[in-house]
Amino acid sequence: MTMIEPQPGIMQIDLYQGGAAAVAGLENVVKLSSNENPLGPSPAALEAYRRAGYDLHRYPSSDHAALRGAIADVLGLEAARIICGAGSDEIIAFLCQAYAGPGDEVIHTEHGFAMYRISALAAGATPVEVPERERVTDVDAILAACTEATRLVFVANPNNPTGTMIGSGEIARLAENLPPRALLVLDGAYAEYVEGYDGGAALVEARDNVVMTRTFSKLHGLGGLRVGWGYGPSHVIDVLNRVRGPFNLTHTGLAAAEAAIRDTAYAAHCRVENARWRGWLADALAEIGVPSDVSCANFVLARFADREEAEACDEYLKTQGLIVRRVAGYNLPHCLRITVGDESACRRVVHAVRQFKNAAQDQPQTGGA
Ligand SMILES: *Cc1c(COP(=O)(O)O)cnc(C)c1O
Numbered sequence: 001m002t003m004i005e006p007q008p009g010i011m012q013i014d015l016y017q018g019g020a021a022a023v024a025g026l027e028n029v030v031k032l033s034s035n036e037n038p039l040g041p042s043p044a045a046l047e048a049y050r051r052a053g054y055d056l057h058r059y060p061s062s063d064h065a066a067l068r069g070a071i072a073d074v075l076g077l078e079a080a081r082i083i084c085g086a087g088s089d090e091i092i093a094f095l096c097q098a099y100a101g102p103g104d105e106v107i108h109t110e111h112g113f114a115m116y117r118i119s120a121l122a123a124g125a126t127p128v129e130v131p132e133r134e135r136v137t138d139v140d141a142i143l144a145a146c147t148e149a150t151r152l153v154f155v156a157n158p159n160n161p162t163g164t165m166i167g168s169g170e171i172a173r174l175a176e177n178l179p180p181r182a183l184l185v186l187d188g189a190y191a192e193y194v195e196g197y198d199g200g201a202a203l204v205e206a207r208d209n210v211v212m213t214r215t216f217s218k219l220h221g222l223g224g225l226r227v228g229w230g231y232g233p234s235h236v237i238d239v240l241n242r243v244r245g246p247f248n249l250t251h252t253g254l255a256a257a258e259a260a261i262r263d264t265a266y267a268a269h270c271r272v273e274n275a276r277w278r279g280w281l282a283d284a285l286a287e288i289g290v291p292s293d294v295s296c297a298n299f300v301l302a303r304f305a306d307r308e309e310a311e312a313c314d315e316y317l318k319t320q321g322l323i324v325r326r327v328a329g330y331n332l333p334h335c336l337r338i339t340v341g342d343e344s345a346c347r348r349v350v351h352a353v354r355q356f357k358n359a360a361q362d363q364p365q366t367g368g369a
Contacts, residue, residue, distance in 0.1 A: 008102065009121040016114055019325050026321045030348065032339040033325040035160065035190075035299050037221035039273065039342065041256065042266040045222065048259035052252040060251040067249075070258045071229060077201055081231055083240050086248050088189060088215040088228030092154070093119045094240045095185060095211065095230075100125035100151045107145055107153040109137050111162050111330045113187065116154040125151070135162040135293055135301070135332075139174045146179050153178060156187035158194065161327045161337045163295030165194070172203055175210050183236065186212045190297035192219035192267060193274055201231055208233045218298060219270055220260040225253040274298050278340045284350040288357050299339045302353075307333040313356050320352040 019033025040046075061067075064084040072079035085091040096119040100106050106120035110132045117127040130145045132138050137155055146153070155174070158165040175184045188199030191214065200212045211232035217223035227249060230240065260267075282292050282300050292300045304310040307328070314326055314336055322345075325337040338349060 007124055009124050013118050013121045014329075016118060017329060020323050023318050023321060023323065026319075029321040029323060030341055030345045031323050032299075032341050032345060032349065033323045033337075034223070035218055035297070035339045036223055037219060037270055037298070038340070038345060039221065039270055041221035042260050042263035044263045044266070045220070045256040045260040049225075049252050049256040052255035055251055058251060060247055060249055060254055062246040064249060064254060067227075067254050067258045067261075068229075070261050074261050074264060075198075075201065077231060078205075081204075081234055081237050082229055083232075083237050083244065084227065084229045084249055084254075085244070086226040086228070086253075087217060088187065088213040088230070089115050089119075090226075090248065091213045091228055091230040091240070092116065092185070092187070093122070094243050095152055095183070096120050096123040096125060098239050098243050099183060103149060104151045105147060105149040107142060107150060109142070109155065109159070111135060111159065111327075111332060112154060113156050113160050113189075114329065120152070132162070136164045137166050137170075139166070139170050142174060143177050146182065148179065148181075150179055150182045152183055152185055154185045154187060156189060157200070158190040158296035160189065160297065161299070161301055161325070161330050161332065161335075162293060163297045163299060163301050164293050165296045168200075168203070171200060175203060175207055178209060182209065184210045186210060188212050189215045189218055193271055193298055194296050195271065195275075204231050204233070208235070211236055216257045216260060219267060219274075220257070221270070222253070222256055222260060225250070225256055227253045227257040273342075274340050277343060277346045281338070281340055281346045281349065284346075285353060288350070288354050290353060290357075299337050301327070301332070302336045302338055304334050304336070309360075310334050310336050312360075313353060316356045316359075317349070317352050320348070322349055322352055324349075 021031050068079045068082040100123050102124045104125045105128045106125050107128045108116035120127040130141050186200035191199030204210045204212050213230045216227040290302045292302050327335050327337050
């Protein structure tokens with residue numbers, strides 16, 4: 001008997017590995033593996049979520065007008081060019097589904113977010129990986145990789161898992177020089193962490209080949225509710241709305257996100273706290289021999305001597321109740337991605353890494369002939 005087979009490309013997808021959340025047998029575990037906001041969401045968002053709970057029998061809004069209006073108000077954007085998704089992951093999926101199919105190429109950078117490749121393959125398209133320059137997006141390398149078949153170019157700025165970002169001039173140069181039938185997708189999942197940065201919104205408005213994606217999962221602390229959005233040219237938003245399910249967001253998610261975006265004071269507080277502890281964490285790790293690039297996001301990509309040391313440190317951190325992220329799947333086997341936690345979490349991480357380093361130093365050299 002022959003069995004039904006999936007569409008081409010589907011079996012090339014490696015399952016997305018989420019950050020672990022527990023260590024067997026340990027309590028007081030700190031999860032620093034998914035770039036979540038250690039302070040949680042705005043109290044106003046929690047209150048809106050609770051209130052929305054009284055209307056669970058009602059279908060949610062299908063045009064997301066209230067949330068789009070709030071985003072537009074707060075950020076000075078055009079509500080009609082905003083589309084909301086079940087996380088920005090869903091916007092990424094819509095883009096691939098709508099614009100890339102068999103024979104089309106979808107570009108992502110060497111250490112780019114895993115969902116670009118997954119969504120491209122799910123759409124039947126061919127993912128194309130482009131080198132970075134020392135863990136930084138390389139616009140020339142991207143332009144060199146563009147062909148007639150290029151449809152989408154995904155750039156996260158700041159990037160995950162590197163934490164680095166490139167300037168608006170470089171981004172604009174990339175958009176200007178793309179082939180005519182390609183769209184630049186600026187993934188701004190961490191844009192809120194960069195003071196004064198619009199995530200590329202002005203470039204979206206100035207051109208017709210740039211889309212920006214954003215999320216409520218990181219700085220706004222609502223990862224559990226799955227709310228993201230995109231901002232793009234009207235012709236693109238019109239296309240994406242056709243593939244979007246009418247009730248893709250929940251009533252509770254919409255309500256909480258609307259309150260979260262309006263609470264600009266809380267967002268600013270989270271941005272400042274993150275910057276403070278990110279700097280402290282990076283400096284303290286560097287002092288004990290674990291360097292990192294300057295991070296523009298809410299995590300630090302800690303570099304170890306090699307894969308063995310990174311894995312051994314990860315194992316040790318786990319015994320101390322600290323869960324960080326291995327990034328070998330992102331071609332960074334000698335690194336660990338550590339989310340910036342609250343003060344106590346950051347201090348625990350540094351203390352544990354120092355103990356790990358000291359223990360390694362005290363050990364007599366073994367192995368070798
Ligand atoms: C976390 C993340 C996202 C998306 O998150 P959602 O929860 O789906 O909104 C998108 N891009 C990057 C680079 C991320 O790190």
